[in-house]
Each structure stands twice: as structure tokens, then as C-alpha cells.
Amino acid sequence: DGDGECRLWLGPSHLGTDNDPEFGIFAGVDFAPDEIIPDIEVAIPLVDWTEQFNRDTALKNMIVEFVESQVWTGDFAGAKWEGDQNTIVAIPGIGNLANYHSGYHNVDWLQSAALLRKPLDLFESGVAHPARGAITPYHNLTMKATEHIPAGMELFANFGETWDNNQTMEDSFQDKLTRWDYQHADQILDAIIAFMDQYDKDLTPDLQENILDFMLEKILGTAVGKRAKVIRSLIPDNPKKLKAVKEAGGTFLYRNNDLVKSQKWLKKHAMCMDNLKVGPSTIPEAGRGAFTTRKIAKGDVVVPSPMVHIANEELFNMYEIIEKEDAKTGDVTLDIDKSNFLQQQLLINYCFGHRESNILLLPIGSYVSMINHAPAGKANAYITWSRHKHVTNDHGLHDLSIEQLAERNKVGIVMVVQALRDIEVGEEIFIDYGKEWEAAWKEHMAQWNKDYEQDKTWQLTADDMKMQYKEKPFEADLTDGINPYPPSVATTCFLRTEDLPDGRPRRNPDGLEIFLYAEDLSHDEITGADMYVCDVISRTDKLTDGDLYNYTVLAKISDDDIVQVENVPHGSITFVDQPYQGDIHNTGGFRHYISLRDGDFPQAWRNIRE
Numbered sequence: 001d002g003d004g005e006c007r008l009w010l011g012p013s014h015l016g017t018d019n020d021p022e023f024g025i026f027a028g029v030d031f032a033p034d035e036i037i038p039d040i041e042v043a044i045p046l047v048d049w050t051e052q053f054n055r056d057t058a059l060k061n062m063i064v065e066f067v068e069s070q071v072w073t074g075d076f077a078g079a080k081w082e083g084d085q086n087t088i089v090a091i092p093g094i095g096n097l098a099n100y101h102s103g104y105h106n107v108d109w110l111q112s113a114a115l116l117r118k119p120l121d122l123f124e125s126g127v128a129h130p131a132r133g134a135i136t137p138y139h140n141l142t143m144k145a146t147e148h149i150p151a152g153m154e155l156f157a158n159f160g161e162t163w164d165n166n167q168t169m170e171d172s173f174q175d176k177l178t179r180w181d182y183q184h185a186d187q188i189l190d191a192i193i194a195f196m197d198q199y200d201k202d203l204t205p206d207l208q209e210n211i212l213d214f215m216l217e218k219i220l221g222t223a224v225g226k227r228a229k230v231i232r233s234l235i236p237d238n239p240k241k242l243k244a245v246k247e248a249g250g251t252f253l254y255r256n257n258d259l260v261k262s263q264k265w266l267k268k269h270a271m272c273m274d275n276l277k278v279g280p281s282t283i284p285e286a287g288r289g290a291f292t293t294r295k296i297a298k299g300d301v302v303v304p305s306p307m308v309h310i311a312n313e314e315l316f317n318m319y320e321i322i323e324k325e326d327a328k329t330g331d332v333t334l335d336i337d338k339s340n341f342l343q344q345q346l347l348i349n350y351c352f353g354h355r356e357s358n359i360l361l362l363p364i365g366s367y368v369s370m371i372n373h374a375p376a377g378k379a380n381a382y383i384t385w386s387r388h389k390h391v392t393n394d395h396g397l398h399d400l401s402i403e404q405l406a407e408r409n410k411v412g413i414v415m416v417v418q419a420l421r422d423i424e425v426g427e428e429i430f431i432d433y434g435k436e437w438e439a440a441w442k443e444h445m446a447q448w449n450k451d452y453e454q455d456k457t458w459q460l461t462a463d464d465m466k467m468q469y470k471e472k473p474f475e476a477d478l479t480d481g482i483n484p485y486p487p488s489v490a491t492t493c494f495l496r497t498e499d500l501p502d503g504r505p506r507r508n509p510d511g512l513e514i515f516l517y518a519e520d521l522s523h524d525e526i527t528g529a530d531m532y533v534c535d536v537i538s539r540t541d542k543l544t545d546g547d548l549y550n551y552t553v554l555a556k557i558s559d560d561d562i563v564q565v566e567n568v569p570h571g572s573i574t575f576v577d578q579p580y581q582g583d584i585h586n587t588g589g590f591r592h593y594i595s596l597r598d599g600d601f602p603q604a605w606r607n608i609r610e
């Protein structure tokens with residue numbers, strides 16, 4: 001019947017309350033440290049997001065801030081050069097639904113999976129294809145367990161130090177203890193257990209108790225560190241309990257053991273989010289698609305999907321960005337030229353909407369954004385409001401106006417994809433995107449076939465270059481500064497550096513500082529923040545262990561800081577599309593939202609009814 005037990009559940013988070021629910025993801029099975037969480041998502045860019053509109057009304061500002069609270073910076077997907085300014089990415093599924101807890105996290109991005117991803121094998125290199133620019137190229141966004149996660153535990157993601165520092169202690173999400181307190185307490189706990197184990201035979205229970213007391217009271221209790229008292233409170237003073245704490249998964253889980261839910265609780269309060277996986281669609285023009293991992297009976301839920309409400313579709317319009325000089329001060333700021341419309345953001349293709357409204361709903365259930373269209377009669381599922389008792393809406397939302405909805409800065413809309421007939425394991429799921437979408441796609445195909453009838457060549461992309469240079473050495477001959485690659489792409493390097501050994505010159509003949517590639521940086525540790533545009537200037541001519549070649553590069557750290565880095569391995573160099581050169585910037589790319597069924601679309605949201 002498919003993949004066995006459900007591995008991920010969507011349910012009411014611990015961070016919500018009965019009156020004010022939040023949703024979160026729960027583990028349905030145990031995950032070992034470093035195990036991949038089986039919700040591997042796409043990232044959909046919002047290009048030059050901050051520059052593309054004026055926050056000229058309070059309402060717009062609210063909508064924008066809400067959207068910003070639901071996305072990641074482009075770095076996480078390797079999308080930071082998509083535009084010239086600030087590109088953010090929506091990452092549905094786990095990227096959106098895993099919550100933040102100040103005391104603890106148990107999942108984190110495996111950024112290298114996305115940053116060093118293999119190209120999608122959907123398009124022939126250099127050839128026009130109607131899905132080019134219609135779907136996101138950023139895929140393989142992967143999270144892994146950072147520690148053992150027991151079945152029934154909620155997933156909490158590492159949102160990074162910046163986010164941690166921005167949280168105030170009054171925030172209702174806050175534990176009074178920070179995750180560093182728990183980490184320190186765990187380290188101390190481990191040290192005490194190791195000591196007790198080592199002298200186990202020589203210690204009577206009394207002596208054990210005295211030693212523990214001495215350690216906690218006299219050493220830790222009088223330690224001057226600000227948090228010593230707090231940490232002390234996390235470690236039991238009874239030697240017999242030390243191991244129980246460790247077995248519970250450490251001081252955090254021991255103290256918060258009500259966080260681990262039973263299978264019975266999950267089945268009652270949560271919905272399985274793990275019935276789908278992603279693969280190439282059976283429709284060749286559609287890109288990727290969503291396929292079942294289990295049998296689904298007619299009328300059952302395929303996957304639940306909370307929806308992020310984006311209360312003004314106009315925010316997805318993109319215009320030419322221009323520089324504006326203040327006549328008095330001479331200061332230059334950026335503005336948009338509204339007379340020069342470029343196209344809509346790609347994210348619209350992943351949103352639900354309705355012809356009589358300018359609200360958009362972005363689905364964030366696992367792989368819901370991978371579900372393709374089939375006309376009525378061929379579709380095997382449909383999307384509608386959730387009727388689940390716990391994973392559901394405040395149905396009062398249907399009566400709110402769009403302005404009132406815009407004031408809600410929490411995800412409160414929950415829909416479900418439901419089976420129209422019995423569905424076998426491995427079938428592709430299709431929903432009917434509606435008449436408007438179908439007409440728009442037909443028109444797109446007709447125009448596309450006309451445009452590319454004579455000449456089907458398509459400019460080479462970063463993905464094409466990645467395929468070409470997977471095993472072939474990067475060009476190292478930059479004589480006369482000639483770029484050996486197509487002008488639409490650039491080489492980038494993942495870099496963390498260390499100083500050169502003593503005795504070696506610290507500057508090159510052009511006066512640029514020289515560093516060494518940090519030897520211990522393994523591919524798994526690479527992050528988007530380590531990614532710099534770089535030019536390869538020379539390479540070793542032999543294979544070096546494990547990696548193909550080593551290179552010397554010039555890396556652009558900032559506009560006026562270029563450094564030379566030596567010993568950069570082949571696998572740490574990749575390609576990106578130059579700003580505005582990727583497929584999604586082709587103005588002939590398809591753009592249309594998916595329609596909700598007429599009967600499902602609340603009357604109160606129809607603000608542009610004719």
C-alpha cells in the first residue's frame with residue numbers, strides 16, 4: 001500500500017492556544033541525527049521584492065510585512081543574484097511550516113543540497129521549451145535532523161542567529177531559557193555522566209549523591225557565568241535521574257516531555273502530510289509533478305494545505321527599476337517606472353486566486369505546489385476547505401473583507417486536496433486549475449509555437465553549464481579578461497578562508513590579498529552566505545584527492561573588495577545565472593494563478609466583481 005507509516009504530520013503547534021491556533025509539523029517516526037526530513041521542496045523567488053513597490057499605504061505595508069514573515073532570504077536557495085536588489089524566496093512545506101522555538105531546534109537546512117543541486121533534467125540544453133520560465137529552477141531545498149527526533153515531536157527549525165537576536169524576551173514564543181542554556185546543560189550532563197560511569201564501581205550511592213551535589217552546588221552553583229543558575233536548574237540533583245534525562249533526548253526534551261505526542265494524538269489532532277513525493281510530470285509541458293506514496297481512497301484527504309494569504313495581487317507586478325536623484329541633496333534612490341511593466345512574479349503560478357478578487361493564496365502543504373492541472377473528468381483530486389476538527393480554519397474568515405484579512409498576520413486558512421476517486425500508489429495527482437487557467441495556457445502554447453517555430457535555440461543557462469563542467473575542468477585562461485562562458489552566466493565559489501602559512505607573500509602582484517581555502521570546509525557545511533561571484537584564474541593540472549582539480553580564484557567579497565583564494569576544490573565552484581538572465585525573466589514566460597472552485601470562493605473576498 002505504499003510507504004508505510006506516515007512520517008510527517010500537520011497539526012496544532014505547541015506554540016498556539018485553543019483560541020489562537022498555530023500549525024506545525026510533527027515527526028510521525030523517529031529521525032536519527034543528520035537524517036533527511038522527507039519534504040524536499042522548491043524555492044520560488046520574489047525578485048527585487050523590496051524595490052518593486054512603494055509601501056505607500058498602511059494596508060500595503062501590512063501585506064508586505066506578512067509576506068516577509070513567511071519567506072527566506074534568497075541565500076538559502078542560491079537565488080541571491082536573481083535580480084539586482086533584494087530577492088527573497090518562498091519555500092512551501094517544511095520551509096514554511098516548521099516553527100521557531102527560542103529554546104530548541106531539531107531541524108536545520110542542509111544548504112549544500114540546494115546550493116550544489118544537480119540541474120533539473122526537464123529541458124534540453126539550448127532548446128526552447130514552453131515550461132521554461134513558467135516553473136522555478138530552485139529545487140532540492142532540504143532539511144535534516146540536527147539531533148535524534150522521537151516520533152511525535154514537533155519540528156522546530158533553526159532560524160539563525162539573526163532571528164534569535166531579534167526576538168524579545170516578552171514574545172509569547174519564548175522559553176525563558178535559550179537554546180544555548182540547554183546546550184550548555186547537556187554538555188555538563190554528559191561530563192557528569194562520563195565521570196560517574198568511569199568510577200562507577202568505586203562509588204556508593206551515597207558518595208555519588210555527594211559528588212553530584214558538590215559539582216552542582218559548589219562548582220556550577222557558584223560559577224560566576226550569568227546563566228549558571230539557570231543551567232543548574234536543568235540538571236537533576238538525583239544521580240539516578242541523570243541517565244533518564246539523557247535518554248529522554250537531553251535537558252530540553254526531559255523538561256518539556258509533553259511536547260512528544262502519541263500516535264493516538266497525532267491520528268486524532270493532526271493530518272498526514274507525507275502522501276506525496278515529487279518527480280517529473282507525466283505531462284511533458286508541465287515540469288515536475290506530485291505523485292502518491294500511499295493508496296488514497298475516494299473522498300480521503302491527499303494532503304492538507306495551509307494557505308498564506310497575499311491580500312493584493314498587484315504586489316506581484318514587476319516594473320523597470322530606475323535611479324532617482326534628489327534635486328536638492330543629489331542622493332540617489334531606487335524607484336520603479338510604472339510605465340514600464342515587465343511581467344508578474346513567478347510566484348503567481350503557484351498561487352490560488354479567483355477572477356473576481358485580487359487576493360492570492362499560496363499553498364504551503366507539502367508538495368501541494370507541485371500538483372499540476374488536468375481538466376475536469378481527468379483530474380483525480382480537487383482542493384477545498386478543510387473540515388478537519390483540529391487542522392482547520394476559523395470559518396469566520398470567509399466573512400472578512402480583504403482589508404480585514406490583510407490585518408491577520410498569521411496563517412489561518414487551511415484547505416485540503418481531496419481524492420475524487422480511489423488513487424493507486426505512484427499515480428500523479430491532478431486538480432482542475434479552472435477555465436481561465438486553461439485558456440491562458442492554450443494562448444501561451446499558441447504564442448510559444450509561433451515565436452519558436454523557425455528557431456528553437458535558447459540561451460544557455462547556469463544549469464547547462466553545471467552539466468558541462470561537472471567533470472570537465474573550469475576554464476582558467478582569462479587572458480585579456482575575456483569571459484570563457486556565455487555572458488548570461490557567472491562562476492561562483494563557496495568560500496571560507498584561512499590565512500596563508502608564514503613566509504608566503506600575502507598579496508598578489510596586483511596588490512590583492514591572498515587567502516587559502518579553509519581546509520576543513522566540507523561540502524555539507526556550505527551555506528548560501530559563503531557564496532561569492534568568482535573568476536577562476538589558474539588550476540592545478542592534476543587530480544587532487546577526492547576532487548577533480550584545485551583552482552586559484554579571484555572572489556568578489558563586495559563591490560570594492562576582491563581577494564585571491566587558493567586551493568579551491570572543483571566541487572566548490574558552480575554557476576549562477578547573471579541578474580535577470582535566468583529563464584524566469586523571459587517576458588514570454590507563462591503567468592497565471594490557479595482558480596479556486598467558484599463555490600469555494602467566499603463572496604466577501606470578491607472585491608473586483610463587475
Ligand SMILES: C[S@@+](CC[C@H](N)C(=O)[O-])C[C@H]1O[C@@H](n2cnc3c(N)ncnc32)[C@H](O)[C@@H]1O
Pocket residue numbers: 042131134135136281283285286287288289349350351368369370371372373374441590592
Ligand atoms: C503550481 S505549479 C505546478 C508545479 C510545476 N509543474 C513545477 O514544476 O514547478 C503550476 C505550473 O505548472 C505548470 N503546469 C501545471 N499543469 C500543467 C499542464 N497541465 N500543462 C502544462 N503546464 C502545466 C504550469 O507552468 C503552471 O504555471
